[in-house]
Structures are given as C-alpha cells and as structure tokens.
Amino acid sequence: MHETAIAEQILRTALPLAQENGAVRILEIRLEIGVLSGVVPSYLEHALKELSRGTAAEGAKVAASYVPPQIRCEACGAESEGRRGLYVCPVCGSEKIRLTGGSGYKLTDLLVE
C-alpha cells in the first residue's frame, strides 16, 4: 500500500512549510494526483488522517484534483494531453510518444490558520 508512503512524504513537506509560515494548523491539503499514478485517493486520505494525528495537520481536509497524462511527441515536439491507452500525437499523428506527466503526485497548496 504505497499511499502510506506518499502520505508520509506529503506531511514531511507540509508540516515544516506550515511552521515556516507561522501557521498553527493546516486546514486543507491540496494535491494533484496523476491519473496514471495508481494512487487511490480514499486510501491516501485515510493514510493522511492516520499519520497526521497529533500534528498540525490533524483533521485537515484533503482536496485532490486529477491530472491527465501529458505526452510529448518525439517526432515533432508537440506537447499535449494524452488519453489513457491511446498515445498518438494529435499534431502529426506519430506514435513516438513520451509520457511527461500524469504519473506522479504533487502538493500544490496548503490552507492554514
């Protein structure tokens, strides 16, 4: 269950960040999750809830938004949004595609008080 590891990493980033900004409590954690990352949001939310107990992030809301796959065409260099399972350059039709995004996750914003 890699959601626990991800939740740990998110808190490791979020907690010092909140502290640096003089926040006493984290109200909301905003994340971007790539649709190809395999992260199950409800598991991640649950893991965050468990791990944040006793920290400034306890009870924080988790707001996750999804990022579609990003592709880059090796033939013409065009960057575009890929559709799962079908990676063809919309500009030149080439199938020489490199995945450049949508497989990771990112902490985008913290709502604090």
Ligand SMILES: [Zn+2]
């Ligand atoms: Zn192309």
